[in-house]
Amino acid sequence: MSETAFAPGETVTAAELARAGLLLLGVGASVDATAVFVPADEQGMARPIQIAAGCRIGAHAVIYGGVRLGEGARVEEGVIVGKPETGYAVGHIYPGAGADTVIEPQATLRSGAIVYAGVQVGAATLVGHQTLLRSFVTVGADTQLGHNLTVERATRIGDGVRCSPGSHLTSSCVLADRVFLGAGVRTINDRELIWRETDRQPELEPPRFEYGAKVGSGSTILAGVVIGEHALVGAGAVVTSDVPAGATAYGVPARVHARRDNAGAAS
Numbered sequence: 001m002s003e004t005a006f007a008p009g010e011t012v013t014a015a016e017l018a019r020a021g022l023l024l025l026g027v028g029a030s031v032d033a034t035a036v037f038v039p040a041d042e043q044g045m046a047r048p049i050q051i052a053a054g055c056r057i058g059a060h061a062v063i064y065g066g067v068r069l070g071e072g073a074r075v076e077e078g079v080i081v082g083k084p085e086t087g088y089a090v091g092h093i094y095p096g097a098g099a100d101t102v103i104e105p106q107a108t109l110r111s112g113a114i115v116y117a118g119v120q121v122g123a124a125t126l127v128g129h130q131t132l133l134r135s136f137v138t139v140g141a142d143t144q145l146g147h148n149l150t151v152e153r154a155t156r157i158g159d160g161v162r163c164s165p166g167s168h169l170t171s172s173c174v175l176a177d178r179v180f181l182g183a184g185v186r187t188i189n190d191r192e193l194i195w196r197e198t199d200r201q202p203e204l205e206p207p208r209f210e211y212g213a214k215v216g217s218g219s220t221i222l223a224g225v226v227i228g229e230h231a232l233v234g235a236g237a238v239v240t241s242d243v244p245a246g247a248t249a250y251g252v253p254a255r256v257h258a259r260r261d262n263a264g265a266a267s
Contacts, residue, residue, distance in 0.1 A: 008044050008096070011036040011062070022046060026053035026071070032061070039065040041084045041117075042096025049082075052105070066098045066117060070105035081115040085135040089153070094135070104141070122159065140177065155206075164217065172206040179209045182217030182235065191223045210245065 006012065006020070017023040017037045025031070029051045035058070039046040047065030054072040057063065061075050064082030075081060082101040085094035099118035103109065107121045112130040115121070119133045122141035127133065129147040137151050140159035145151070151169045158177035167185040169175070189206040205224035209215070213227040216235030227233060231243045234250025243249045248258040 006040040006046050008040050008042045009038060010040060011038055013037070017049065020046075022048045022065070024048060024050045026051060026055065028053050029055040029057075031057045032059045034059045035061040035063065037063050037065075038082075041065060041098035042086060043098075045098060047098050047100075058111070064098060064101070064117065067101045067103070069103045070107065070123065072106045073103045074108040075103075076109060076111040076113075078111050079109045079113050079115070081109060081113075082117050082119075083114065084117045085153075099135075110147070128165065134171075146183070158211075170206055171204065174206065174208045176209060176211040176213070176229075178212045180214040181209075182215060182219070184218045185215055186220045188221065188223050213243075216250075 014023060014031050014037065017039060022039050037049060049063055049065060050068040052069055052071040055069045057075045058077040060078050062080045067082040084096045084098045086096040087094055101115065101117050102120045104121060104123040106124045108126045109115060110127060110129045113127045115133045116135040118136040120138045121127060122139055122143060124141055125139055125143040127145050128149065131145055131147060131149040133151045134153040136154045139157045142159055143157060143161040145163045146165035148166050149163055152171040154171060155169050155173045157175045160178045161175050163181045164183040166183050167181055168187060170187045170189040172189065173187055187207050189204045207221040207225045209227045210229040212230040215227060215233040218236045219233050219239065221239045225239050226242045228243055228245035228247065230246050232248045233239055233243060233254060237250045237254040238252045239254045243256065244259065246259055247256045249256045
């Protein structure tokens, strides 16, 4: 980090950033002439931007200070990556401070994606069109996030995960490796829906999805619920309590209708 002549939020070209010593550009990397860079955060602190060999940055992309793109990563048209968080949320004021934002090798951010500061996206992962990753989200390798997803702050998503379009992952959700979420899945982390109503802060309890869990389209998973390893939740379910490992649950509210033993046989 460094203090430079760049004003908070000021946009500059790749050439201007390079002259300031804040752009590291790998061999064969390509940056569209209309892409812009924002090196300094709202506190005036500038961070270098690293673009490894073979990266591609498309038209009208906006790259903030602290972004590191791994070899062969792709940032398509209109993507915003590394944006510092500002404003109020869940008892915290975010002051617009930048942070390291890491996009691993061969990952792709599709057109219109918005990736906030502090996010980490794993190797060969795809982030879909218009998908939003809020501050300090982590996403593993070989994961596919469909278009129009909202992934709230500090959510952790593992390797080999598939999230279908239009879903909402509330703050601090955990998706273990190989989880599959259908389209339009909704998650909740607040049992009382407190929003500046009282002097006390909400006690957030995000859902958790264990290894290999599968959740059908249109389901709603309530606060604190754990979907166990290899459990299956049917489409349109409203899940108000834990689903055991290997179980199948569906309905409103969801009920367990089948279980599997250690050998995989239904019971």
